[in-house]
Amino acid sequence: MxxxxxxxxxxxxxxxxxxxxxxxxxxxxxxxxxxxxxxxxxxxxxxxxxxxxxxxxxxxxxxxxxxxxxxxxxxxxxxxxxxxxxxxxxxxxxxxxxxxxxxxxxxxxxxxxxxxxxxxxxxxxxxETQDSPGAFEAFANLYERFRNDRELACFLEFLDGYCYGKPPAIITIDSVIRAFENPDRIVEAAFRPASQLTPLDSGIIGLLHFATFCTSLHEFLEKCKGLPLLQSAFWFFYAYWFREYKKDVKNLSIQAIQNAAMNTKDSGSQALASESQDRLNIIMSALTGNDYASELIKQFPATDIGIASFDLTEKATVKSDLASRFAAYNKPRTN
Amino acid sequence: MPIFDFDSAPNHRLVTQLADGRSKMISCRKPAKHCILFVHGFNGDAIDTWAGFDTIALNDPDLAETDLIFFGYDGVRSNALAASSFLFDLLDSAMTDGKALHPIRSSAPNYESCVLAAHSLGALVTRWALIRANQQKLDWLDKIRYILFAPAHSGGIIVDSVTELLGSNPISAFIGSAAKVKIPLLHALRTGSPILKSLEDHTISAEAAGCTTIKARRVLIAEHEEIVSNLPFPGDPFPTAIRGATHTSVSKLNDFPHLITYVKELL
Structure with a gap:
């Protein structure tokens, strides 16, 4: 039907x-x-x-x-x-x-x-289209899971350069990553009562939620391997998170694990840290890299799109085609 | 074992958020005769706790006239009674005027039956909601069919098991093992705690007064349970164990496709 x-x-x-x-x-x-x-x-x-x-x-x-x-x-x-x-x-x-x-x-x-x-x-x-309605439904489920996550939104704001408080007590994305040096602090933040949650707690929980989201998205995109155009289009839905924020989220999330592993002495914990880091590296390299981007970019219409008829800063209208606007996505992230 | 199905749902529409901002609904295209209301547990996710019921279950023709509702609440920072109040509002509306389901269902669905499925802490949340419905003598209570997955109503959640509770990702996997801290929040759910004792007392007196809905029709437990006590709750049937399941996987249709039969037998 x-x-x-x-x-x-x-x-x-x-x-x-x-x-x-x-x-x-x-x-x-x-x-x-x-x-x-x-x-x-x-x-x-x-x-x-x-x-x-x-x-x-x-x-x-x-x-x-x-x-x-x-x-x-x-x-x-x-x-x-x-x-x-x-x-x-x-x-x-x-x-x-x-x-x-x-x-x-x-x-x-x-x-x-x-x-x-x-x-x-x-x-x-x-x-051109690529029919797979079931893949779209699964993507929509993933989107619904994370769309209203307040802590994830807080973490994304940190990634974009937001900060809380005033120096010397200023809380930035670096404070969030540094907090992982104490694993007990992470667990405390994750289970702290709502009335006691600080922006740092929200950033910490947000990073954990972001890691869960990335794990789920990567798993989903890998299942879409046989649907390269859709795989690319689904990735583009979230590309802003991986390519446009000021901070490179791959480096930051790996740094979080390295910080957490800093004080581990026994070989079992070190092996687990290394295993977790390798897994995260695979996930984040794929999501922040350029592999998922290319298939949709190939399909971009050659038509110029105008920018900013009312651009308050540039005043003049600039034209370029869509593919050149996203050309950087065809290369690894540079910062 | 199917873990992902690329077939489109023939009888259901896309998952959509309800007005409470946390709950989700997958409505059937035909007028619905039944609904299944899923309630997640501590640190659970409205949909992911029930992975597979949102995808592969939708290809089951027996569910063609069944709405699926995934109740969402803050299992970590809320408490069972507050969450049960939100659940009661949703359930009461779904079974009467249907306003909580607007605009997905524009008129009252008038369900013939509702399967109430709860995982872990969700067992407390749901049972408190049913006790309230019984005290208020609400007609729809007779339409409820109650099923539990690894319920936390007999004690738990064991405070040392933070790895499984922190979320499924490489960072949590390591943090859960490296952290030594206990979680005081969960002591409220230790075996014999006042909230569990009160729940037990209310349940026993409701059953003594003739309320059978409050009794679970089936209780499913995990073979490899490390989070909650598997002791049966007074009045509930002897539990059915799911071979190879853990506390978090026992509710996932993706991992255990035969779970669908336990839900369908109640429709």
Whole structure:
């Protein structure tokens, strides 16, 4: 039985009736292009950053909305759901995704390939599909498992350069990794009551959750070996975590194990530390490397995409094709 | 043994988060006659605790008219009574007005039966919810079929076994072995603790008053159990052991495909 249209209606309904869309659609209908570009600006070029709670909330809604939209694109790519292009639901998605004030947000400032491809798709610039609806369902389960993990989100913020407190008591990603020198401290953080949780505790727990996520994602991607295009597209859903944050998460997570093993004396513990480190190295090398990226990049349409009609920093419109924008993903991470 | 199935679910839709932000639901395409409500344990995950019930079980034609709901709660930082209150709200709504299932189910599903499946600490969470439903004399209690996987209601969780509880990843594997610290939080669940004693007293008096739902229809235990006590709870049937299972694998259909028969026999 072909359930692709039923799946399409369910998935697009989930997006269009969801809290994120209900918060964003009126915004795109009522605000000027300049106002929207201001909300979805690059935080690094703003000397104050993003501090207005309303802006923070809208940007969180947008990040979550982009994830759901990317899922719809993956569902089409895997043959799980029918094509949204030309349908009313597709038009409503395009009204936000294709808005010139938003596009720089995912094309340039916080670079994500799947929203770019989905936008091109809705402009009738499509790539080949690779049918495996079951693989998509398994991916969606993985996404659901980790989507609302607060500690994982805290760890990702640390990775992106966030810090808590003031010098000399400042807590950064380096504090999180250093904490692993004392394994008892890690266990205490993992089981501390909610009222006593510190940002450092959250970062520590977040790293453990991140390691569990990476282990699950790597296992899943390896099962998708026979589906190279989908394997690559699924990896791209999370590529930002592995390629775009300031800190190299592979080096940091391996350093965490090395720190924990620092004071182990007996040969049994040292062997276990070495085994854990080797396993983590395999997982993180695969996820932060370039092997998973190449297959989807090969499929990128050659069409130029414009950046930043309302880019507050560059002013001028710059054009480049999608493949060159993600060219660095075809090489190992350099920092 | 199948550990991953690339066939698409013919009768069910995609897993979707419920309004409480932690629970997930896989709804069937047809109007649902039954539901299975899964409740994870300490440090468990709403879906991963039941790995396989979210994938390979969906190809079973006997579940074509069954919704699967995966209750989520903070097993580490919450407590059994608070979690049971959240579970009660979800269960009560699912069995009556269906509002907790919106917008996945736009009208009350009117389930004929609900299998309540609990793992580890989830046994305490579920039993407290059933005791409350019994005290409030709620009609839907008669539709509940109760099954337990490695329940922690007779003592546990053993505090030295942190490796298995920290999560399945290479860092936790090493930290769990290197750490020497005890976890005081779990002492509340030691054998004979006040919370377990109170649960036992409430269960015995509910059963004496004629409530049979509160009695598990089946209790599955792991052959290689290192986390909880396998002692039977008063009134529950003699447990069925799963050969080769550990505390965390005993609820996973991916590892033990025959678990599906124990769930289906209750529908």
């Amino acid at each position: 072909d359930n692709s249209y039923d799946n399409f209606k369910y998935l697009t309904g989930r997006l269009l009736l969801g809290a994120d869309h209900l918060a964003l659609e009126p915004l795109f209908q009522s605000k000027s292009d300049e106002e929207l570009a201001q909300i979805f600006r690059n935080h690094e070029t703003d000397p104050i950053g993003i501090t207005d709670p309303n802006e923070v909330s809208l940007r969180r809604h947008m990040d979550s909305w982009l994830n759901e939209a990317s899922l719809i694109y993956l569902s089409w790519l895997s043959g799980y759901s029918s094509d949204p292009e030309g349908k009313d639901q597709g038009n409503r998605i395009f009204a936000i995704l294709g808005h010139p004030s938003l596009r720089p947000y995912y094309e340039s400032y916080y670079k994500q390939a799947l929203p770019c491809l989905f936008c091109l798709h809705l402009e009738e610039n499509k790539i």
